[in-house]
Amino acid sequence: MSDDLNIKKTSSIKTKSSSVSGGGTDIDYVRPAELPEQDLYHGHSFITKWIFCQDAKVIGIQYTLTAVFTGVVGLILSWMMRMQLGFPELFPFLTAESYYQMVTMHGMIMVVYLLTALFLGGFGNYLIPLMVGARDMVFPYVNMISFWMFFVAVVVLMASFFVPGGPTGSGWTLYPPQAILEGTPGSGYGILLMLISLSLFVIGFTMGGLNYVITILQARTRGMTLMRMPLTIWGIFTATVLALLAFPALLVSSIMMTLDKVLGTSFFMPTIIKAGEMLSYDGGSPILFQHLFWFFGHPEVYIVALPAFGIVSDLLSVHARKNIFGYRMMVWAIVGIGALSFFVWAHHMYVSGMNPWFGFFFASTTLIIAVPTALKVYNWILTLWRGNIRLTTVMLFCLGFIVTFVNGGITGIFLGNVIVDVPLSDTYFVIAHFHMVMGIAPLMVIFGAIYHWFPLITGRFLDETLGKWHFWVTFLGAYSIYFPMHYLGFIGVPRRYFEMYDSPYMTSAVGMNEFISVAAFIVGAAQFIFFYNLVKSIRLGKPAGKNPWKANSLEWLTPQVPPEHGNWGEKLPVVHRWAYDFNVPGAKKDYITQTTPPSEVIEAEVEKT
Amino acid sequence: MSDPTLDKLPGGFKGMSEDIGSDQTTFKGVNWGKAMMWIFLLSDTFVFSCFLVAYMKVRASVTEPWPYPSEVFGLEVFGVPVPLLLIAIMTFVLITSSGTMALAVKYGYEKNRKMCGLFVLLTAIGGLTFVGMQAFEWSKLIFHDGVRPWGNPFGAEQFGAFFFMITGFHGTHVSIGVIFLFIFARKVYRGDFDTGRRGYFTTMKSDYVAIEILGLYWHFVDLVWVFIFAFFYLW
Numbered sequence: 139m140s141d142d143l144n145i146k147k148t149s150s151i152k153t154k155s156s157s158v159s160g161g162g163t164d165i166d167y168v169r170p171a172e173l174p175e176q177d178l179y180h181g182h183s184f185i186t187k188w189i190f191c192q193d194a195k196v197i198g199i200q201y202t203l204t205a206v207f208t209g210v211v212g213l214i215l216s217w218m219m220r221m222q223l224g225f226p227e228l229f230p231f232l233t234a235e236s237y238y239q240m241v242t243m244h245g246m247i248m249v250v251y252l253l254t255a256l257f258l259g260g261f262g263n264y265l266i267p268l269m270v271g272a273r274d275m276v277f278p279y280v281n282m283i284s285f286w287m288f289f290v291a292v293v294v295l296m297a298s299f300f301v302p303g304g305p306t307g308s309g310w311t312l313y314p315p316q317a318i319l320e321g322t323p324g325s326g327y328g329i330l331l332m333l334i335s336l337s338l339f340v341i342g343f344t345m346g347g348l349n350y351v352i353t354i355l356q357a358r359t360r361g362m363t364l365m366r367m368p369l370t371i372w373g374i375f376t377a378t379v380l381a382l383l384a385f386p387a388l389l390v391s392s393i394m395m396t397l398d399k400v401l402g403t404s405f406f407m408p409t410i411i412k413a414g415e416m417l418s419y420d421g422g423s424p425i426l427f428q429h430l431f432w433f434f435g436h437p438e439v440y441i442v443a444l445p446a447f448g449i450v451s452d453l454l455s456v457h458a459r460k461n462i463f464g465y466r467m468m469v470w471a472i473v474g475i476g477a478l479s480f481f482v483w484a485h486h487m488y489v490s491g492m493n494p495w496f497g498f499f500f501a502s503t504t505l506i507i508a509v510p511t512a513l514k515v516y517n518w519i520l521t522l523w524r525g526n527i528r529l530t531t532v533m534l535f536c537l538g539f540i541v542t543f544v545n546g547g548i549t550g551i552f553l554g555n556v557i558v559d560v561p562l563s564d565t566y567f568v569i570a571h572f573h574m575v576m577g578i579a580p581l582m583v584i585f586g587a588i589y590h591w592f593p594l595i596t597g598r599f600l601d602e603t604l605g606k607w608h609f610w611v612t613f614l615g616a617y618s619i620y621f622p623m624h625y626l627g628f629i630g631v632p633r634r635y636f637e638m639y640d641s642p643y644m645t646s647a648v649g650m651n652e653f654i655s656v657a658a659f660i661v662g663a664a665q666f667i668f669f670y671n672l673v674k675s676i677r678l679g680k681p682a683g684k685n686p687w688k689a690n691s692l693e694w695l696t697p698q699v700p701p702e703h704g705n706w707g708e709k710l711p712v713v714h715r716w717a718y719d720f721n722v723p724g725a726k727k728d729y730i731t732q733t734t735p736p737s738e739v740i741e742a743e744v745e746k747t
Numbered sequence: 748m749s750d751p752t753l754d755k756l757p758g759g760f761k762g763m764s765e766d767i768g769s770d771q772t773t774f775k776g777v778n779w780g781k782a783m784m785w786i787f788l789l790s791d792t793f794v795f796s797c798f799l800v801a802y803m804k805v806r807a808s809v810t811e812p813w814p815y816p817s818e819v820f821g822l823e824v825f826g827v828p829v830p831l832l833l834i835a836i837m838t839f840v841l842i843t844s845s846g847t848m849a850l851a852v853k854y855g856y857e858k859n860r861k862m863c864g865l866f867v868l869l870t871a872i873g874g875l876t877f878v879g880m881q882a883f884e885w886s887k888l889i890f891h892d893g894v895r896p897w898g899n900p901f902g903a904e905q906f907g908a909f910f911f912m913i914t915g916f917h918g919t920h921v922s923i924g925v926i927f928l929f930i931f932a933r934k935v936y937r938g939d940f941d942t943g944r945r946g947y948f949t950t951m952k953s954d955y956v957a958i959e960i961l962g963l964y965w966h967f968v969d970l971v972w973v974f975i976f977a978f979f980y981l982w
Contacts, residue, residue: 172771179950276779279949344790348783355773356782363770382786386793390801393912402897403908405805418897420904421809426801433797713770 166735168361168712176273176357178704190286192278193703194349197285198264199595204285204292205255211296212247213662215240224655226637235323237636238307242324243299245310246332249438250339251295253580255288257445258343258381261587262350262374264595268693269371271359271711273704275349284349287342291335298324298331306332309634311435314406314427315419318399330399333392340389343381350378359692361713365469366732366747368691368717369462372469373448376476377441383480384437391430398422428490432483439576440479444472446583447514450539452717453586454518456689457533458525459728461718461745463517471510471517478507488556489563497556504554508547515544526721526728531605532687535586538613539579546575549624564634567627570620578616585612585668592672593686597699598679604671608664615661622650690731691717716747778956781963788967791920795971798916799978802909814901816980819892820884834980837880838972841921844873845969852962855940855955863958864935870965871928874921881918885911910979917975920968924961931961 181187191197219240222232263281267274275281298305307323308316316322317329324332354367354375367375394405398419406427407419447468455462462468484492484500518540527533549571553559562568585608592600626647631638685694697707711733719730725742736744756762756775766775774782806813817830824832851866888894888910896911898904934940935958943952 169770172775177951277783277949279951344787347790348787351786352779352783356777356779358771361770363768364773365768366770382790383793386790387797390794390797393916394801397896397908397912401908403912404897404904405801405908421805421811422905423805423808426804429804430797430801 166714166737168714171360171710173357176276178274179278180703190282192274192282194263194267194275194278194281195595195701195703195705197281198260198262200285201255201259201263201288202261204289205252205260208247208292208295209252209256212244212252213665215244215247217659217662219244220655220658222636224652224658234636235307236304238309238634239305239323239328241634242307242310242312242332243295243305247295248577249310249442250336251292253442253576253584254343254381254438256584257442257580258350258374258378259285259288259346261370261445261449262378263346264591265370265693266350266353266374267357268696268701268705269368269691270354270357271362271692271706271713272353272357273706273710276352276357277349280345281349284342284346287338287345291338291342294331294338295335298328298335301327301331303328311428311431312395313431314395314398314422314424315408315410318395318407319410319412319417330396333396333399336392337389337396340385340392343385347378347382350374351382359710359713362692365466366713366716369448369451369465369468369472370445370691371448372472373445373451376472377444380437380444380476380479381441384434384441386434387430388434391427391434394430395427425487425490425492428487429484432486433480435486436483437476437479439572440475442576442580444476446539446580447472449587450536450583451514451518451521452691453532453536453583453590454521455718455720456590456687457530457536458522458527459720460521460525461716461720463520463523464513465716465718465747467513468517471514474510475507478503478510482507485554485559488559494556501554501556505551508551508554511547515540515547530589531600531602531609532586532590534606534609534613535582535589538609539582539586542574542582542613542616543579546571546573546579550575562627564632565627566623566631566633569633570623570627573620573623574616578620582613585609588672590687591693592675592679593682593699594693595700596676596679597682598675599682599686600675600679601671604667608668608671611664611667612661615657615664618657619654619661622654626650685731688727688729689717690715690719690729692732695731695733715744719744778960780960781956784960784963788963791967795913795917795974798913799974802913802978805905805909806903809903809905811903813903814899814906816982819888819894819901819906820980831980833880833884834976837877837884838976840873840880841877841969841972844870844877845966847873848962848965852959855935855958858941858955860935860938860941863955864932867928867935867958867961868932871925871932874925874928874965878918878921878925881914881921885914913975914979917968917971920971924965924968927961928965931958 179186179192181191181193186192188196191200218229218232219237221229222237226232263275266272303324303326305324306312306317306328308325308329312329312332318325322329354371358367394403397403398405398407402418404419404422406424407417407422408424409420410417451462451468481503482500484496485504488497488500549567553562553568553571589600589605592598629647631647682699684699687694692711692713693701695711696702696705712735713732714735715730715732717732719725719742721728722730722739722742722744725739725744730739730742730744757765767773769775820834821828821830822832823829847866847869851863851870854863854866857863888907893900894907894910896908899907934953937944940954940957943954945952
């Protein structure tokens with residue numbers, strides 16, 4: 139009987155392996171290489187190896203460290219904001235002006251300079267060449283410039299803390315006309331440096347983004363079809379395409395506002411009477427800025443979310459020892475969400491006075507985008523269903539992601555409807571929504587991903603005990619912060635107000651506000667457990683060895699751990715399957731790596747990929 | 748271009764779906780740099796589209812009348828006002844430079860070092876002429892007609908703002924292209940693409956496909972100009 143089965147399987151593999159392998163009788167056959175070996179520049183000095191380095195892995199780490207630095211700044215700003223909101227007038231330096239500056243810088247830093255740079259610049263650079271089986275990015279030199287451009291953008295942004303008038307306080311959306319008019323904090327140098335920094339960021343990102351896209355499209359290894367790529371790569375790829383098409387709107391609006399500020403043009407500036415005097419501005423359109431900004435701003439949400447979707451799928455699959463449920467559906471959902479994200483931007487502008495039909499249209503598209511997103515959530519849960527779940531720190535963060543993401547997603551459906559949004563607009567409900575869905579949820583994935591890939595980068599595990607403390611404090615703490623904020627929103631507490639104890643509706647919420655603030659202090663402090671864990675584990679962590687999580691994807695299969703420059707030693711890997719062959723019936727081990735040829739696992743009932 | 752392995756690939760939709768479904772490369776036989784330039788141009792298209800959409804939106808909503816282009820952009824030749832004269836010459840020069848660029852690409856693939864270098868150089872000179880004429884046009888508008896980004900004597904003040912910003916942004920593209928054309932003219936003459944000499948900054952070898960990539964950029968800049976021409980001078 140068993141013989142019978144084996145014959146059947148062998149023959150089925152033969153017939154199935156044709157499209158990439160070109161038919162024939164050799165079931166291990168993979169098409170020969172189309173391209174010659176990549177020419178690489180090997181650095182020799184400290185400067186070319188670690189500073190102006192062309193190795194994507196080093197660039198990825200540079201991006202990560204810079205982004206995390208900005209993230210710490212953003213964290214400290216959020217502490218000070220919570221200090222003011224929970225315990226007003228405790229610190230005299232927390233004035234209304236500085237509060238607005240903190241709100242603005244916190245928002246911009248977290249969205250653009252932390253999350254975007256970390257997911258695409260950090261994880262993208264480190265993982266793309268390794269996961270698709272390339273020796274490096276296709277244009278290592280441009281990639282290096284990309285990081286230094288980002289670095290300069292960060293320096294310019296941070297410089298705005300030290301210029302006269304301080305950083306801009308116009309809110310992270312930088313809406314004109316107030317952003318560049320006197321009376322808004324930082325309307326002099328602050329806003330100018332912000333706009334310059336954003337422009338530099340866009341230019342630098344474009345250089346990196348072209349690298350990511352072309353490496354994925356044109357530099358995969360033998361046997362690596364698009365539908366065998368790990369979902370991490372699909373997420374980063376789609377997000378990069380979104381960024382390349384959405385950042386232009388940010389660049390254009392930054393240039394136009396810079397001209398409004400410096401040359402006195404009136405692109406966004408209507409006729410304004412200030413203290414009885416007409417300003418020189420005339421006839422511009424502030425709504426135009428909002429459209430341009432959100433044409434960037436909404437895809438930006440998915441630029442942050444899609445890599446998180448991709449990464450979490452891989453982490454769940456590895457740590458539940460089960461193939462990802464509905465891989466192709468997941469891919470199409472990522473692509474579909476990416477495409478739809480360009481048609482929903484004006485749901486951020488329901489109260490801006492648009493034509494009501496616009497609201498109708500954008501509410502519809504917004505609700506449609508919930509369909510592929512919900513599909514992904516179901517697939518994550520079905521991946522866990524009857525999996526061999528290992529409750530590692532990585533898995534805990536993934537579960538935390540699913541919960542927070544579902545929570546933030548559902549409040550997103552509330553806000554996507556015009557009639558529900560109008561009363562809730564500009565309240566703490568909105569704050570709670572977007573912090574849950576694009577703050578905490580992607581951060582959960584980032585933490586999970588760092589716990590997951592740290593052994594690859596350093597050869598050592600992060601400490602699991604500290605990791606679990608880090609997770610539980612962060613997860614429960616984040617809920618303590620943002621769950622009450624939904625309620626604050628319902629009772630009508632407006633966002634961006636620096637003090638509200640004199641308002642009658644606030645007296646009932648004083649205790650809650652104090653509670654939120656204390657929770658925020660604790661969650662912020664818990665991140666320093668994580669930083670301590672990182673520093674400690676680089677030297678003292680448990681040695682991990684090769685492929686410690688028993689994963690299938692290529693990044694774990696390099697001859698050296700951590701991988702050296704060029705990644706693969708003498709020969710590039712050859713891929714025979716997708717990255718999700720876990721617990722395949724009939725197989726001897728519970729995982730089959732992507733490089734395992736079919737002849738070695740002839741007894742396993744693998745799916746064709 | 749004439750890679751024999753590529754001729755065997757099936758064509759049409761079937762061929763396309765097979766390429767996308769296969770390993771290694773999605774666009775078979777397409778050089779990395781060339782693929783990158785296409786994606787970059789797609790991104791740059793969004794930049795110019797944002798500029799032009801913003802222009803259309805503001806032009807449609809300003810309350811003051813928009814200046815009449817054939818009046819503003821006219822030149823007086825021997826006392827006779829000729830509308831759009833300078834701009835016609837500028838456009839002609841730029842489109843011609845696209846033709847010389849195409850010839851440079853052709854000679855590049857024939858590995859005709861001298862002719863390729865000559866036509867890259869001619870393209871660069873064409874581009875430089877365009878930038879020079881644009882500088883003349885700008886200085887005439889600024890110093891002679893008193894058009895400024897913050898106001899002008901003809902009508903809505905956004906006219907000057909959008910004109911200088913968009914043509915300036917396009918002119919920057921042309922200028923960057925001209926710089927690269929001169930650099931590549933030198934590289935072609937020196938025979939870098941025949942000997943495989945390594946680049947000064949990137950330390951990478953290159954070949955004549957670089958000329959095609961540069962050509963893609965140049966044609967794109969020309970195409971954008973056609974739109975700017977239509978939107979500013981003919982509308």
